[in-house]
Amino acid sequence: MRIPQKPPGYRELWRNFEIERRETVFDAVSAQTPAGRYLHWDKLRHLKPPGDLSSEEWWFALKTQRRTQRRPIPLMDVNGAPFSYGLVDPIPEGLHYVDQGAAGSIAMPDLITNPDTKDRYLVGSLIEEAITSSQLEGAATTRLVAKEMIRTGRTPRDRSERMILNNFRTMQQIGKLKRERLSKELVRKLHGLVTRDTLDDPSAEGRLRRPGEEVVVDDMYGQVFHEPPPGEQLEERMEAMCDFANGKSTREFIHPVIRSMILHFWLAYDHPFIDGNGRTARALFYWSMLHYRYWMCEFISISEIIRKAPAKYGRAFLYTETDDNDLTYFLVYHLDVIRRAVDELHKYVARKTKQLEALESELRGMVVLNHRQRALISHALRHPHHRYTIESHRVSHNVAYQTARIDLLDLAGRGVLEAGKVGREWHFTPVPNLERRLAEVS
Numbered sequence: 001m002r003i004p005q006k007p008p009g010y011r012e013l014w015r016n017f018e019i020e021r022r023e024t025v026f027d028a029v030s031a032q033t034p035a036g037r038y039l040h041w042d043k044l045r046h047l048k049p050p051g052d053l054s055s056e057e058w059w060f061a062l063k064t065q066r067r068t069q070r071r072p073i074p075l076m077d078v079n080g081a082p083f084s085y086g087l088v089d090p091i092p093e094g095l096h097y098v099d100q101g102a103a104g105s106i107a108m109p110d111l112i113t114n115p116d117t118k119d120r121y122l123v124g125s126l127i128e129e130a131i132t133s134s135q136l137e138g139a140a141t142t143r144l145v146a147k148e149m150i151r152t153g154r155t156p157r158d159r160s161e162r163m164i165l166n167n168f169r170t171m172q173q174i175g176k177l178k179r180e181r182l183s184k185e186l187v188r189k190l191h192g193l194v195t196r197d198t199l200d201d202p203s204a205e206g207r208l209r210r211p212g213e214e215v216v217v218d219d220m221y222g223q224v225f226h227e228p229p230p231g232e233q234l235e236e237r238m239e240a241m242c243d244f245a246n247g248k249s250t251r252e253f254i255h256p257v258i259r260s261m262i263l264h265f266w267l268a269y270d271h272p273f274i275d276g277n278g279r280t281a282r283a284l285f286y287w288s289m290l291h292y293r294y295w296m297c298e299f300i301s302i303s304e305i306i307r308k309a310p311a312k313y314g315r316a317f318l319y320t321e322t323d324d325n326d327l328t329y330f331l332v333y334h335l336d337v338i339r340r341a342v343d344e345l346h347k348y349v350a351r352k353t354k355q356l357e358a359l360e361s362e363l364r365g366m367v368v369l370n371h372r373q374r375a376l377i378s379h380a381l382r383h384p385h386h387r388y389t390i391e392s393h394r395v396s397h398n399v400a401y402q403t404a405r406i407d408l409l410d411l412a413g414r415g416v417l418e419a420g421k422v423g424r425e426w427h428f429t430p431v432p433n434l435e436r437r438l439a440e441v442s
Contacts, residue, residue: 001311003225006322007041010067013060025057026064038088038332040319066326074240074249075266077325078229083265085258085327094335098257101342102289102296125299125345127151129286130167132303136310137278139163151392162198163279170194170283175298178290182245184238187267190283195276204274208234215271225318228271241266245288256292261334263288265327268317300341366441372397373407377416377438380430388417388428414441 017025039047041059049058069086076082131139131146139160146164149156156162170193180186192206199205209215209231217226229237243249245263254262264285271277282303289297306313312333319329363374376393380386394404408428412419415437417428431437 001219001225001314003223004040004042004315004318004322005045007059007063008056010060010063010324013056013063017057017060021057025053025061038328040323040329042319042322066328070326071252073254073262073327074244075262075269077269077321078227081325083320083325083327085262085331088328091258091328091331091335094332094339095255095257098294098335098338098342101346102300102338103292103294125301126168126171129171129301129303130164132301132307133167133279133282134160134163136303136307136313137163137276151395152389153391153395159198162196163194166194166196166198167279167283170279171286174283174287174290178287180291182242182263182287182291184235184242186287187238187242187272187280187284190287191273191276191280194279194283195273199275201274208238208272209274213274215274217271225314226269226271226321228269234270234272237270238272241270257289257294257335257338258331260285260288260292260294261331262327264334265317265320265330269321296342296345297338300338300345302337302341304344305337305340363438366438369411370407372399372404373411376407376411377434380417380434384430384432384434386430390426416441 039062044059044062045055047055049055053061066086066088069088070084071086072082072084074082127147127150130150131143141158141160141164146161148154149161150165150168156165170190173193174190177186177189188206188208195205211230211232213231215228216224217228218224240249241263244266245259247254247259264281267284268277268281273280285302286297316330316333320327323329363369363377366374369377372393375397376388380388388408390401390404390408393399393408394401397404405426408417408426409419411417412428416431416434418431419426419428421427
């Protein structure tokens with residue numbers, strides 16, 4: 001990824017244009033950016049300007065309009081200049097979509113709203129976010145192996161697996177911490193959870209960078225994209241971030257989704273820890289969204305969307321930093337990520353609904369089985385060689401160990417699963433002719 005070209009200086013452009021020319025420039029530029037998009041100079045300079053304007057004149061007119069819409073926030077860059085954002089298209093529409101799709105009393109299928117079945121979908125979503133968030137930070141393992149590790153409860157075999165398990169447990173904790181106000185202690189706790197046993201220096205878990213412990217954001221070739229504030233500023237900056245999260249430092253209303261996205265950017269910008277800042281920033285975003293009661297965010301994975309095009313994620317930060325700390329670029333990008341994640345969730349639920357409906361039709365005669373057993377049978381029909389354990393069944397459905405044990409032994413007793421011990425642990429596998437056996441049982 002390359003660093004985008006920095007826009008021409010606004011004051012210099014102002015001095016270069018005659019007063020009469022400024023009026024011509026403003027008349028030639030519409031109130032909206034091209035096609036409703038919030039373009040950075042790095043993109044706009046390659047497009048044909050309207051009328052007889054030069055690219056610089058076009059940028060000057062758009063920049064003038066944007067400056068009148070900017071709302072400053074308490075986040076300052078390393079030189080003391082404030083960050084700000086504008087409520088421009090398509091942000092209002094995006095906020096409305098998230099309000100409808102991730103909060104309130106949105107009508108969702110019984111699979112998610114029913115307490116008897118929603119835990120299975122929650123666990124699956126947490127696993128997905130844990131895997132992809134870790135992969136963004138360099139974790140190298142397959143989804144199949146990672147899911148097997150989490151569901152069976154086995155010990156991680158390497159740093160990548162430990163990162164994923166840490167993220168899974170962190171996401172579980174966020175659901176329990178969502179009612180707390182943000183504090184430096186809570187941020188440190190989140191960092192400690194995501195980095196446990198993964199840092200070269202274990203003492204850095206949950207600890208801010210000290211003076212002299214400077215880090216940079218760069219690539220494998222040594223190109224530096226971002227230099228965070230020095231360690232001696234971090235205590236004060238984190239205090240300001242917590243005040244912002246808790247609504248103490250701003251008088252005007254800031255939409256909760258915007259506040260959550262800014263917190264994501266803020267922690268990533270400050271990079272207050274030696275490592276694990278990206279995972280902590282995304283965890284902080286989830287905490288904020290759940291804190292403001294966007295309950296559906298517990299079921300979505302923003303990291304899965306980011307992972308599909310990681311360069312866009314990086315450019316959203318770089319566009320902001322190279323254009324007068326204009327956070328609008330990051331907000332437009334992040335809202336699109338949330339929207340796509342919510343869309344994916346709705347598609348996933350619709351697909352699972354059809355699968356379960358087919359299963360219920362197929363197993364309609366098996367009224368003696370509970371919903372957990374029916375879910376396991378549905379999975380077994382598609383994965384005839386899968387091995388189940390009491391622990392994996394317990395984790396998948398978030399039930400007590402004894403409940404999971406009774407479920408599996410009952411299925412084994414009905415001849416649907418084969419049971420055997422590997423060491424001291426019970427393992428259960430589908431019988432070879434599962435479909436025929438189900439017909440016999442029903």
